[in-house]
Amino acid sequence: MTTATAERIPFFPSDLFEGDREALLDTVHAIGTGADQKFILGERTAGLERALREGLGADDVVACSSGTSALTLVLTAMDVGPGDEVVVPAFGCAPLAATAANRGARPVFADIDPLALTADPAAAEALITERTKALMPAHMFSVMADMPGFRALADRYGLRLVEDSAVAQGGTLRGRPAGRWGDAGVYSFVQVKTFGMPGEGGAVVTDDRALAADVRMLRNHGQDGVHRFRHHRVGYNSRFDEVMAAFQLHRLAGLPGRLARRAEIGAYYSERFASLADQGIVAPPVGGDGRCHYVYAVLAERREALVDHLAAHGVDSHVYYPRTLPEQPAFAHYAADGVRPLHAESAARRNLALPLYPHLSDAQVEHIADTVCAFARSQDRDR
Known part of the structure; x- marks a missing residue:
């Protein structure tokens, strides 16, 4: 590190994508003028899912409209609902509680480790009841949660483990990438995240192929991708944008x-x-x-x-x-x-x-x- 500066240093910079401006404009033009006029869930989205899946060594990756939506899709696919409880950190972003509550479940708040600032597995264990359906730890700021501890806890009590890795793409713990410890993990691609983009987006990562198939249906109104207008489940509109998929593929190598x-x-x-x-x-x-x-x-x-x-x-x-x-x-x-x-x-x-x-x-x-x-x-x- 060298000499200091007196210029104002913003916390949220406005030029995160300045170096990719031309690539973004070219992408918008190519997709906007393309013969197929495919703006959602096309070959570029499939390409991004494939690239992430191969990079993570996961069985499946499903791109969706946001990190919050990713959590919602996972909890829905796990049939979390009224009468269930989901243990979440007491410190963190609103979607940790809101996604459980919006499913009709009760978010139960576990205290955190005072230094890591992530949910404490011992505190979480003390909150487990016969109604607990899932544990949902979240990585925080610059530290991953104690995922080995939560994995052991989920296995011991027969609970689903949802890993909120919205902030942690690229992190690893014991050689395993963030997002790969739970029954499912989620990423967020919102602008300021480590793999942020100029829009909203997210992804679900899982080795559970049945869960992935449900998530894939749920993101598109419960359709299976083969038969249009055949709705197998009550789903959501959580589809991924083709412009953003192409832009993320462009930026992935960096x-x-x-x-x-x-x-x-x-x-x-x-x-x-x-x-x-x-x-x-x-x-x-x-x-x-x-x-x-x-x-x-x-x-x-x-x-x-x-x-x-x-x-x-x-x-x-x-x-x-x-x-x-x-x-x-x-x-x-x-x-x-x-x-x-x-x-x-x-x-x-x-x-x-x-x-x-x-x-x-x-x-x-x-x-x-x-x-x-x-x-x-x-x-x-x-x-």
């Missing part, structure tokens, strides 16, 4: 390089911040197994002051999930009386994400790290 750059930046941050815990800033560890590099988040005791300090030095930051899921008005009535997920509440109060995207320059990354470290030193002076 994904490892982009992930490597994210990992490099994350490692640099963690090296710089490793000694700041006594100043109230806890950083993710450097390296290690089971890492993904979607968002780089620290835990800051004086979060709002750090936000202001970063902004004063031209650095945008972002707070994810300032409330736990059981604290959200939409899900509060599912929360167990008198039970508080204390680690999740602490994460909601302290987490702060710093810019992390592949085209950050070394100078920008150093400036961000310098600014955080300067804030930490100021905390020492104020004591």
